[in-house]
Amino acid sequence: MKSNKYIVFIAALLATACTPDEPSTQSAGKSLLDPPAEGAGLQYRMTSTIASGTESYGCQLFQVPPEGLVIRGQDVVFGLGGHHVLLYRTPYKEIPSHDEQGIAVDALTEHDCSQGATARWKVDAVLGGSESFGSVGMLHRLPDGVGVIVEPSTVLVMSTHYLNTTTAPIEVDARINVYTMPREDLQIEAGLLYMDNHVLRVPPLGEAAARMRCPVPADVKVVSLQSHMHARGVSFDAALRAPDGTTTSIYSTTSWQEPPVRELDPPLVFRQGSTLDIRCNYRSSETRPITYGLSSTDEMCQLIGPYFPKNEAFERCQDTSGAPSATWVGSGKASGTETVTCLGEALKGEKGVGYAYYDCVHRACPAVAAEVSALVRCHEVKRGKECAQRCQGSDLGDCAACLAQACGVEDQAACDATCG
Incomplete structure (x- = not known):
């Protein structure tokens, strides 16, 4: 999972008094979000101090109860100046003492996630939050009997993104209310x-x-x-x-x-x-x-x-x-052969996959989209498998050669595709 980026001005905290045991019809209002009533759900909360003139990405890990959760709705509030607060599911069953890079971290407190939550922690699904200040959350209210299952003791990552354009540090507060239902009331499992x-x-x-x-x-x-x-x-x-x-x-x-x-x-x-x-x-x-x-x-x-x-x-x-x-789907005029050549040159000219590689895809004519996309998907898969070691090395040409060989069938199909 990737996720994600955003900009607005930080100035004040949100607000709204919400009925404690029901998802509200608004996520921004007059006061901060109160937790759900006892037995009706949980609140996940992150508070941060954002230094003047900085962009901040924070994470904090939480563990769901031993019996797990069935989420039927959410409310979300976060400070003006934030562009997202997200809740991710991880495969962890206990709070890690080190991140995926082997760095020791007190994950139960707010910590830096400048490279993104998914770069620091394993993530296998998004469980909600909001990508838009003042809007209802992604899982605001589901139909009766419909809910998102979170297995027992699952570890969650809460992630925030803020930009402080002021001349002083600012205290910000992000809260996600997760409203739940008994497992026996679940009729249909939902996803996001x-x-x-x-x-x-x-x-x-x-x-x-x-x-x-x-x-x-x-x-x-x-x-x-x-x-x-x-x-x-x-x-x-x-x-x-x-x-x-x-x-x-x-x-x-x-x-x-x-x-x-x-x-x-x-x-x-x-x-x-x-x-x-x-x-x-x-x-x-x-x-x-x-x-x-x-x-x-x-x-x-x-x-x-x-x-x-x-x-x-x-x-x-x-x-x-x-x-x-x-x-x-590209919007240009390049044929399949021209696009394959372009992709090969991009792989030789830039470490990893970047602007030049994506530019090749977008310069392709729409008629070759299926074949070019199959080749791009093959490149993505093989970079993490057969060609992983060669593509992590310093010889870009060696990486390109490995991908050309590993994706030979897709390469030829893309070459044969025409814009006519």
């Missing part, structure tokens, strides 16, 4: 869609689009939708293409800073065999190239929403076999 397009780039002083498609492997019902971009984002659009070819717009906004949450009552049905298509449009006034990343100096393109019944292939943009299945 977190569709994240990392294949993006924005040129200096230019405009760009990032478009990604994901299949819907089984019928699901979506409860709400919201987008997430950074400051270069000028518009976001999501559409659902039904199996019969009919395309329907399901979400649209021109607000990167406070994207609206579209609550769907009744839930919107995504039919098996449909395709979910998201597009982010960017405009940059900066003289440097911009790629995907966690900081407000980077960019993102996400569609987020709770749904049921839970289907991990749907959440992770996978096919029914569990294989990655994202399709990235």
Whole structure:
């Protein structure tokens, strides 16, 4: 899981008195969020001191009760100047004493996550929070009998992002109320869609689009939708293409800073065999190239929403076999052969995968999207497997050669694809 980036001014703490045993209809108001009533849920809270003129990413770990949780709703508040507070699920069953880099950390207190929560801790799912100041949380209210299961003793990561533009340190407070139900009342398990397009780039002083498609492997019902971009984002659009070819717009906004949450009552049905298509449009006034990343100096393109019944292939943009299945659609004129050549040169010229590599994908014509995407997916998989050692070394050409060999079938298919 990746996650994510954001900017606004820090000045005050949020507020709202919420009924203690029910998710409220608002997440910002007149007072801080009170915890749920005893037996109705839990509150996860992070307080931080943000130094003047700094951007802060904080994490804190919590452990759920031995009996686990079934989440039926959430309320979220965080300080003005924050752009997100997120709650992640981890595979840990006890609080680690060291992070994934082997660094000792008091994880039960607020600690630095400048490289992102997912860089410091293992994360296998998003369990809620909010990507938009003043909006309802991602899992604000689920239908009766529908809930998200958190297994006993699971460790959670709470993550915040703030920017202090003032001349003095500021105390900030983020709170997530998790409202629960008895396990015996659960009828349908829910999940959280977190569709994240990392294949993006924005040129200096230019405009760009990032478009990604994901299949819907089984019928699901979506409860709400919201987008997430950074400051270069000028518009976001999501559409659902039904199996019969009919395309329907399901979400649209021109607000990167406070994207609206579209609550769907009744839930919107995504039919098996449909395709979910998201597009982010960017405009940059900066003289440097911009790629995907966690900081407000980077960019993102996400569609987020709770749904049921839970289907991990749907959440992770996978096919029914569990294989990655994202399709990235370029907006240029490059043929398959030209794109393969471009990707190879990018791999030889930059450590890891960056602007040049993603630029190749976006310069490709739309007609070769399937073949080029299959090659990109192969590169991503093989960089962590057969070619891991060679791609972690200093010889970029050696990495490129390994990937060309390991992805030979996909390479040839992309070369054969034409724009005509």
